[in-house]
Amino acid sequence: MPSARKPPATARLGVRALSAQATRDKILKAATQVFAKHGYQGGSVEKISRAAKSVDRMIYYYFGSKEGLFIEVIEDIYRRMNEAEAQLKLNTQDPVESLCQVIDFVLGYYRAHPEFITLLNTENLLQGRHIVQSTRAAQYSSPAVGVIADILRRGQDSGVFRADLQARQVYLLIVSTGYFLMSNRYTLSAFLGERVDSPENAQAWKDFVTDAVLRIVLTNPPPTGDSHGHRHP
Amino acid sequence: MPSARKPPATARLGVRALSAQATRDKILKAATQVFAKHGYQGGSVEKISRAAKSVDRMIYYYFGSKEGLFIEVIEDIYRRMNEAEAQLKLNTQDPVESLCQVIDFVLGYYRAHPEFITLLNTENLLQGRHIVQSTRAAQYSSPAVGVIADILRRGQDSGVFRADLQARQVYLLIVSTGYFLMSNRYTLSAFLGERVDSPENAQAWKDFVTDAVLRIVLTNPPPTGDSHGHRHP
Amino acid sequence: MPSARKPPATARLGVRALSAQATRDKILKAATQVFAKHGYQGGSVEKISRAAKSVDRMIYYYFGSKEGLFIEVIEDIYRRMNEAEAQLKLNTQDPVESLCQVIDFVLGYYRAHPEFITLLNTENLLQGRHIVQSTRAAQYSSPAVGVIADILRRGQDSGVFRADLQARQVYLLIVSTGYFLMSNRYTLSAFLGERVDSPENAQAWKDFVTDAVLRIVLTNPPPTGDSHGHRHP
Amino acid sequence: MPSARKPPATARLGVRALSAQATRDKILKAATQVFAKHGYQGGSVEKISRAAKSVDRMIYYYFGSKEGLFIEVIEDIYRRMNEAEAQLKLNTQDPVESLCQVIDFVLGYYRAHPEFITLLNTENLLQGRHIVQSTRAAQYSSPAVGVIADILRRGQDSGVFRADLQARQVYLLIVSTGYFLMSNRYTLSAFLGERVDSPENAQAWKDFVTDAVLRIVLTNPPPTGDSHGHRHP
DNA sequence: TATGAATGAGCGTTCATTCAT
DNA sequence: CATGAATGAACGCTCATTCAT
Numbered sequence: 001m002p003s004a005r006k007p008p009a010t011a012r013l014g015v016r017a018l019s020a021q022a023t024r025d026k027i028l029k030a031a032t033q034v035f036a037k038h039g040y041q042g043g044s045v046e047k048i049s050r051a052a053k054s055v056d057r058m059i060y061y062y063f064g065s066k067e068g069l070f071i072e073v074i075e076d077i078y079r080r081m082n083e084a085e086a087q088l089k090l091n092t093q094d095p096v097e098s099l100c101q102v103i104d105f106v107l108g109y110y111r112a113h114p115e116f117i118t119l120l121n122t123e124n125l126l127q128g129r130h131i132v133q134s135t136r137a138a139q140y141s142s143p144a145v146g147v148i149a150d151i152l153r154r155g156q157d158s159g160v161f162r163a164d165l166q167a168r169q170v171y172l173l174i175v176s177t178g179y180f181l182m183s184n185r186y187t188l189s190a191f192l193g194e195r196v197d198s199p200e201n202a203q204a205w206k207d208f209v210t211d212a213v214l215r216i217v218l219t220n221p222p223p224t225g226d227s228h229g230h231r232h233p
Numbered sequence: 234m235p236s237a238r239k240p241p242a243t244a245r246l247g248v249r250a251l252s253a254q255a256t257r258d259k260i261l262k263a264a265t266q267v268f269a270k271h272g273y274q275g276g277s278v279e280k281i282s283r284a285a286k287s288v289d290r291m292i293y294y295y296f297g298s299k300e301g302l303f304i305e306v307i308e309d310i311y312r313r314m315n316e317a318e319a320q321l322k323l324n325t326q327d328p329v330e331s332l333c334q335v336i337d338f339v340l341g342y343y344r345a346h347p348e349f350i351t352l353l354n355t356e357n358l359l360q361g362r363h364i365v366q367s368t369r370a371a372q373y374s375s376p377a378v379g380v381i382a383d384i385l386r387r388g389q390d391s392g393v394f395r396a397d398l399q400a401r402q403v404y405l406l407i408v409s410t411g412y413f414l415m416s417n418r419y420t421l422s423a424f425l426g427e428r429v430d431s432p433e434n435a436q437a438w439k440d441f442v443t444d445a446v447l448r449i450v451l452t453n454p455p456p457t458g459d460s461h462g463h464r465h466p
Numbered sequence: 467m468p469s470a471r472k473p474p475a476t477a478r479l480g481v482r483a484l485s486a487q488a489t490r491d492k493i494l495k496a497a498t499q500v501f502a503k504h505g506y507q508g509g510s511v512e513k514i515s516r517a518a519k520s521v522d523r524m525i526y527y528y529f530g531s532k533e534g535l536f537i538e539v540i541e542d543i544y545r546r547m548n549e550a551e552a553q554l555k556l557n558t559q560d561p562v563e564s565l566c567q568v569i570d571f572v573l574g575y576y577r578a579h580p581e582f583i584t585l586l587n588t589e590n591l592l593q594g595r596h597i598v599q600s601t602r603a604a605q606y607s608s609p610a611v612g613v614i615a616d617i618l619r620r621g622q623d624s625g626v627f628r629a630d631l632q633a634r635q636v637y638l639l640i641v642s643t644g645y646f647l648m649s650n651r652y653t654l655s656a657f658l659g660e661r662v663d664s665p666e667n668a669q670a671w672k673d674f675v676t677d678a679v680l681r682i683v684l685t686n687p688p689p690t691g692d693s694h695g696h697r698h699p
Numbered sequence: 700m701p702s703a704r705k706p707p708a709t710a711r712l713g714v715r716a717l718s719a720q721a722t723r724d725k726i727l728k729a730a731t732q733v734f735a736k737h738g739y740q741g742g743s744v745e746k747i748s749r750a751a752k753s754v755d756r757m758i759y760y761y762f763g764s765k766e767g768l769f770i771e772v773i774e775d776i777y778r779r780m781n782e783a784e785a786q787l788k789l790n791t792q793d794p795v796e797s798l799c800q801v802i803d804f805v806l807g808y809y810r811a812h813p814e815f816i817t818l819l820n821t822e823n824l825l826q827g828r829h830i831v832q833s834t835r836a837a838q839y840s841s842p843a844v845g846v847i848a849d850i851l852r853r854g855q856d857s858g859v860f861r862a863d864l865q866a867r868q869v870y871l872l873i874v875s876t877g878y879f880l881m882s883n884r885y886t887l888s889a890f891l892g893e894r895v896d897s898p899e900n901a902q903a904w905k906d907f908v909t910d911a912v913l914r915i916v917l918t919n920p921p922p923t924g925d926s927h928g929h930r931h932p
Numbered sequence: 933t934a935t936g937a938a939t940g941a942g943c944g945t946t947c948a949t950t951c952a953t
Numbered sequence: 954c955a956t957g958a959a960t961g962a963a964c965g966c967t968c969a970t971t972c973a974t
Contacts, residue, residue, distance in 0.1 A: 039358050172410075176414070185357070190365055215448050
């Protein structure tokens with residue numbers, strides 16, 4: 001369907017112009033959704049402006065170019081991910097329990113924010129060209145790695161965790177499992193014959209991952225079966 | 234979606250038909266590279282035909298449409314992945330050693346075929362719309378799951394592996410780790426400050442994953458540090 | 467929908483090639499329908515070959531070009547119209563009755579052959595470019611004019627018809643009424659709010675035209691109302 | 700079918716808006732000529748934009764699509780036809796003379812506006828698909844029918860016209876004769892061996908039609924020969 | 933005689949963007 | 954500060970036709 005300019009809104013409606021910031025935010029929010037759904041190339045300027053109930057011209061007015069807008073989108077989702085991780089409050093000192101909460105958070109975040117995944121995939125398809133340009137993005141360093149490092153240290157101090165562990169690797173392992181299932185949920189579902197992201201399957205996967213991670217980090221993993229003594233005390 | 238011309242049975246036809254088949258293959262190969270590099274929307278018909286040293290029109294002659302071509306590309310990479318997995322020959326009966334070889338194969342395959350990853354990401358961005366349509370793709374069931382199931386059974390029979398293991402979950406875990414590192418190598422590298430897919434980091438990651446998987450499946454995992462007794466007997 | 471070449475029929479099916487003449491006829495028939503439905507420009511070679519269950523190449527093999535095919539289509543419908551008119555057998559010597567039969571034939575023919583109308587419109591849109599080229603078409607001179615001339619002469623001899631009549635004009639008047647209603651049936655129907663080519667409306671129109679023509683040619687037309695004394699003696 | 704930009708109210712805008720309206724009109728005018736000359740399929744967007752001394756893109760800016768432009772063209776010629784009929788001023792109260800003037804107007808209008816005919820033929824080839832969609836076109840009801848109804852009533856009141864007449868049928872008869880001669884002027888001319896739309900032949904045809912219509916409606920038509928007492932008083 | 937392979941040119945349409953106030 | 958008007962280039966696709974056997 002081709003674009004179709006409507007008669008000017010000022011003439012049709014009595015609406016006052018939004019504040020500049022509001023318009024900008026509206027576009028940024030729409031762009032996040034559109035880029036997440038259609039990728040960079042597929043997320044046309046017109047799709048975005050229509051979703052934002054604005055006009056193409058405003059995107060150039062506020063963001064300079066499509067690429068400038070995309071960069072801000074990427075920065076924004078990183079910022080939000082960072083904020084979410086920063087607010088990850090562990091309500092226990094128990095390292096095992098803490099680790100379970102981290103896993104729960106990571107897998108839950110990806111599941112709740114699939115747009116984060118498609119946007120990251122899009123940026124990786126573009127070979128990270130924008131993340132490199134972004135000065136702001138460079139500031140964000142996933143707090144989760146630090147959180148895991150703390151947890152591991154506590155567990156090592158009390159002897160329940162192995163000494164030879166790198167927080168980054170544990171972090172990557174957890175993220176891998178959360179990311180992959182969501183990123184590839186359509187093709188995986190087609191091949192496995194069931195929705196891998198159904199609530200049941202997502203829960204089963206999280207249980208498996210939790211068990212797996214604990215077996216990796218614990219000095220004395222449970223011999224078999226249920227390893228989640230912490231969940232069923 | 235248009236139907237598309239099938240390649241003529243080589244036997245039935247002479248020299249020109251062979252060249253027709255060659256033209257078709259040339260386009261398919263070029264399309265695989267172009268779609269992998271630029272995604273579906275970004276992989277323009279012209280880019281593909283130029284890469285194939287052909288002309289746009291030929292794509293429609295042989296594949297009916299851009300979408301028809303993309304479907305064949307997806308089917309083709311699945312078929313190749315399937316063939317590669319089917320040829321995965323385990324040169325040992327030892328279940329631990331076998332599992333290590335599977336991990337080595339999976340992580341190695343993704344590392345050697347990054348185009349497989351971007352194409353799958355592209356298909357998932359399109360919400361698996363083509364894989365669902367493809368009757369051919371439905372035939373492919375990852376042989377690797379079966380291989381892992383066999384290995385697990387052998388290990389369980391001899392008592393070295395836990396009894397409560399699902400091959401699919403072990404498979405997904407391995408694939409997750411191999412997929413994620415490659416899929417997100419650009420953004421990960423930007424944040425971690427080093428190429429995560431460098432030979433050294435890739436090897437270190439594979440070692441970690443191998444250790445992790447063994448700790449998960451073994452009834453008696455090594456107490457700490459080096460868990461690869463099987464590699465350094 | 468793009469074209470999609472099927473595997474060669476000889477391979478798929480056991481069918482023997484049709485005789486050359488049969489293939490030619492099949493294409494000509496299909497072309498008549500396609501050109502009538504879509505016009506000259508809209509009647510693509512592919513549409514025709516598909517409708518004929520043949521391939522594009524055959525059109526060039528038998529007709530040389532799209533234009534050559536169209537010329538034969540035009541010649542063919544003229545020939546058929548000519549034949550139909552030639553077979554117009556008047557089963558009476560009564561000039562009034564004869565004229566009614568001619569009107570019935572002409573309006574009936576257009577109604578039964580709407581493709582004749584769209585093809586003529588198409589040719590007129592092209593400014594009669596093909597009818598001029600066609601040597602064969604030049605031979606056809608509508609026999610109906612001659613038939614009407616005969617009828618008029620008989621009526622004039624017996625004094626029931628006016629002396630100052632030109633057969634061509636009477637012919638054109640009759641044809642106009644039959645042609646226009648069918649040619650413009652879609653726009654007319656839209657404006658008049660009912661299908662002008664419904665059986666009832668077509669019959670009412672024919673009655674009106676018959677009455678009108680008789681009033682024009684008769685020296686003593688009926689004073690009012692029913693003028694069809696010949697129909698209800 | 701896409702919506703399309705409406706021309707801005709001239710009052711609201713300044714010089715550029717005026718030029719915008721001018722651009723739109725230029726395109727609409729060019730499109731009318733091109734569609735009339737080449738039909739819908741043959742009237743390519745490029746032909747139109749070139750004729751309008753504009754560029755393809757502007758057609759989509761103002762009309763959304765080729766189809767949207769065609770719809771406006773159709774609406775426009777109907778509107779103009781309607782306006783012309785509405786301005787048909789009869790400078791006499793004599794019903795016979797009035798009817799002659801209507802015939803003169805209708806045949807004259809078609810003769811002066813052959814593009815009206817080809818556009819209507821084109822729309823009928825498309826089976827009236829646009830006229831049905833057009834809400835605007837539905838408003839136009841040929842005023843000529845009403846004019847003829849008035850004339851007939853006057854003639855009937857004074858007894859010179861037959862009582863059993865339907866205005867619509869008289870209207871359709873007149874329109875048929877005017878339309879057919881122009882619509883089929885190329886093929887008719889080829890067969891009859893002379894230009895049917897030459898000034899002389901057009902005049903002779905109009906005279907014949909006038910005589911014919913009068914004979915149809917008059918209670919006492921002239922016995923023979925010249926029936927146009929009103930023209931040669 | 934008959935057909936599979938190939939093609940340059942053009943199609944309607946959408947792209948991201950700039951001009952001009 | 955904000956926007957209506959305009960645009961060159963590219964998009965996926967179809968066109969009528971010819972090549973080569």
